[in-house]
Amino acid sequence: MRIFYFLWLICSFAFADESTDWQTQSYKQSKHLPDLHHAVDVKLLDEMQPPAEFVLKEDRKIGCKTCHGLEKIAETPYDKIDKNAPDFLRKDGYKKLETFCANCHDKKAHERPNIHLMLNDDGTIKKENCLFCHSEINEQREKLRLLVDTHLRLPVEKVCLGCHLKTPHFNAVEHTDANLKALEQSKSSAKNMKARLKKTEDEQGVHLPLSENDEVLCLTCHSPHAKGVLGEKNPASNQVNGDIKKGVEYEKHSWNEVMEADKHERLGKTGDVLPPYQRLKNEVLLRLPAKDGTLCLSCHEFEN
Ligand code: HEC
Ligand code: HEC
Ligand code: HEC
Ligand code: HEC
Ligand code: HEC
Ligand code: HEC
Structure with missing residues (x-):
């Protein structure tokens, strides 16, 4: 019986390797987890005491249903899984990833070092932090360079993900799915958005980058760098003054x-x-203040 099971495992792994498109298969079929996904079938440590709805498998091991509230998630092809379902992650996990993880992991012991804190006490930069996102350390220039010249390790659309969720807060998805060029043609409310954005950039000396295809990015609103990392004359350095250590x-x-x-x-x-x-x-890591609406008004026009 054991041997049979073992052979079945080998076969299913071999099958997974051969298949080119695991997205159209279920986890049960491919045994392939999404990129950067959490480990499964590991045993809960004694000190981990998640709430009862985090159902465990035999032997206190964690499986799909431990963290996900969807029925039959392991049997559903990946491209058919509704990732926006409220119960996709248990306990409203999508609203705040840190508190979701804290259902098992001790928050203090596992606290992630905040890589946006990029300056040492003497004002020099922490070079090791740069390499989380850049393949080499960009030298300072007073003028902006093109996004493609900033030596990013990942495409700009993805550079924040993995550490942050696609849905870190309300409306983030609606924004990062939005393509200004397409919207300008289809919706009157979006008619002058791109022109407004350019005008704000010129008038306020700030950088609000869109993707190559005019999509809104996390980076359109957020600056990844702490103040003081980029030269003051570079529009990419312009941002709010909040205390990054304290966070939002x-x-x-x-x-x-x-x-x-x-x-x-x-x-x-x-x-x-x-x-x-x-x-x-x-407010931290924002290119313009949102508190008083300045950031929002760089694209939106509110009538009253
Ligand atoms: C320890 C908790 C945990 C377990 C166990 C777990 N997941 Fe996840 N899963 C997550 C979290 C957290 C995310 C969201 C990651 C993100 O969006 O950054 C996620 C995301 C996903 C996604 C969406 C990936 C994407 O990028 O769109 C799928 C699909 C998924 N999980 C399937 C599974 C399957 C199938 C299993 C069982 C084999 C499983 N998960 C087990 C925590 C877990
Ligand atoms: C249901 C409980 C549970 C939840 C929720 C959970 N984890 Fe885990 N995690 C575990 C267990 C169990 C292990 C394996 C324990 C070990 O051997 O150290 C683990 C291991 C890890 C590891 C080290 C192993 C590896 O894959 O390198 C990391 C990093 C990790 N978890 C991050 C996270 C993050 C980030 C989240 C939130 C998205 C999260 N975990 C949510 C239970 C959980
Ligand atoms: C979280 C990811 C991330 C980290 C960490 C990071 N950067 Fe960047 N950096 C970016 C992105 C994205 C851009 C392009 C958008 C922009 O200019 O703001 C960029 C652009 C730059 C630019 C070019 C700005 C311009 O347009 O002229 C310089 C210079 C730079 N980074 C230096 C650094 C240095 C030095 C560090 C380490 C102290 C660092 N970066 C850490 C993401 C990061
Ligand atoms: C290598 C991991 C990593 C990457 C990449 C990264 N971040 Fe972060 N970010 C963190 C950590 C760690 C914190 C500290 C707070 C926390 O644990 O969530 C943080 C905090 C933030 C905060 C402030 C939240 C708060 O209250 O402290 C914002 C805003 C933010 N990041 C935006 C971004 C954006 C935009 C990008 C992409 C350009 C990005 N981050 C890329 C790890 C990362
Ligand atoms: C339309 C502008 C906009 C876009 C696009 C946007 N954000 Fe935000 N984000 C904000 C504002 C405003 C805040 C709250 C104020 C602050 O950051 O200081 C915020 C807060 C955050 C926080 C802290 C949340 C908290 O409550 O602790 C994180 C993390 C973050 N954003 C990451 C991202 C990531 C990752 C993306 C892309 C998927 C993104 N944001 C897209 C405007 C935006
Ligand atoms: C870079 C341009 C830009 C900035 C900056 C911006 N938005 Fe948006 N916003 C958009 C676009 C594009 C849409 C999508 C419009 C559509 O689908 O009709 C949108 C949609 C919205 C929606 C509607 C979401 C929905 O589901 O219909 C709200 C609410 C919103 N924005 C609020 C804000 C707030 C608050 C701020 C400031 C923190 C802000 N926006 C900053 C471009 C922007």
């Missing part, structure tokens, strides 16, 4: 009462599960 912070605001009442009225019960209105207190 929000504070309660009296408008929340108004917003809650409005959500309840328009959306009924579903409105109550939306997060409360809070105001940004410490």
Whole structure:
């Protein structure tokens, strides 16, 4: 029996190697995990005590259903899996990856070093941090260079992923899926967006890069570098002044009462599960402030 099982394993692995398109197969068929995916079939350590809904396999091993709430995820071809389903990751994992991981991993012991903290106390740069994203250390120039000349290890669309989710916060996906060129043609609300963006860049001396195909990127709104890494005259260096060590912070605001009442009225019960209105207190790694709307107004036009 054992030998049979063993042979079956070898066969299925051989099969997985031969197959060119694992995306159209299920995990059960290909035994192929998505790139950069978490290990499976490893045993939970004694100190890991996830909530009961993180169902374990025999022997306290973790399987697909430990972390994912979808029925039959292992039997579904990868390209048919609904990654936007609310229960795709248990416990609302997609809203905040760190707290999701903390269901098993001790937050302190596994805290990721913040690679955006790029300066030593004496103001020199931490060269090792640059190499997370660049294949070589770019020298400073006063003028912007093209994205393709910045020696990125990954395409600009992907350089933040792996460390961050595609959905790090509300509306990130709607933005990073948006193609300005196509939208300008199809929607009147997006008509002047690209021109507005260019105008903001010129007037405010800031860099708001789009992809080669005019898509909005994480990088359009966010700067990956700490202030002081790039020369001050380079528009790519322009960003908000927040404390990166503290990270993004929000504070309660009296408008929340108004917003809650409005959500309840328009959306009924579903409105109550939306997060409360809070105001940004410490903003970091943004090319323009969002607190006062400047960033948003570089593309959007709000009428009142
Ligand atoms: C320890 C928790 C954990 C286990 C166990 C787990 N996953 Fe995941 N999986 C994740 C997380 C977290 C993500 C989201 C990664 C991201 O978007 O950055 C993910 C993402 C995925 C994705 C989307 C990948 C993409 O890039 O679009 C698929 C498909 C997936 N998992 C399938 C599986 C299958 C099949 C199994 C079982 C063999 C499994 N997962 C087991 C945590 C887990
Ligand atoms: C259901 C519990 C569970 C969750 C949730 C979970 N992990 Fe794990 N993780 C494990 C277990 C079990 C191991 C293997 C333990 C060991 O042997 O150290 C592990 C190992 C790891 C390792 C080291 C092994 C390797 O693959 O190199 C990393 C890194 C890791 N997890 C990161 C994460 C991240 C990031 C998240 C959130 C996206 C996460 N884990 C969520 C249970 C979990
Ligand atoms: C998180 C990923 C990431 C890290 C880490 C990183 N960079 Fe960059 N860097 C980018 C991206 C993306 C661009 C292109 C967009 C831009 O200019 O902001 C870039 C552009 C640059 C540019 C060219 C700016 C221009 O347009 O002229 C220089 C110079 C640079 N990086 C230097 C560094 C140095 C020095 C470090 C280490 C202290 C570093 N980078 C670390 C992602 C990163
Ligand atoms: C090598 C991993 C890595 C890469 C690549 C990376 N980041 Fe980060 N980023 C981190 C870590 C670690 C933190 C600290 C907070 C945390 O653990 O989430 C962070 C924090 C941030 C924050 C502030 C969140 C907070 O509250 O502290 C923003 C915004 C951010 N990153 C944007 C980006 C963008 C945009 C890119 C792509 C250009 C990027 N990051 C690439 C690891 C990475
Ligand atoms: C339309 C502009 C915009 C785009 C596009 C965008 N973000 Fe953000 N992001 C923000 C704003 C605004 C904040 C909150 C203020 C801040 O960063 O200081 C934020 C916050 C964050 C945070 C911190 C979240 C928290 O609450 O701790 C991370 C991490 C992050 N963004 C990563 C990304 C990544 C990765 C992408 C691409 C998938 C992305 N963002 C795309 C505007 C944007
Ligand atoms: C680089 C240009 C750009 C910037 C900067 C920008 N947006 Fe957008 N935004 C877009 C595009 C493009 C869309 C998609 C429009 C569409 O599909 O009709 C969009 C869509 C939206 C939507 C609607 C999402 C949906 O599902 O319909 C909201 C809400 C939004 N943006 C808010 C903001 C806020 C708040 C900010 C500032 C933090 C901001 N945007 C900054 C370009 C931008």
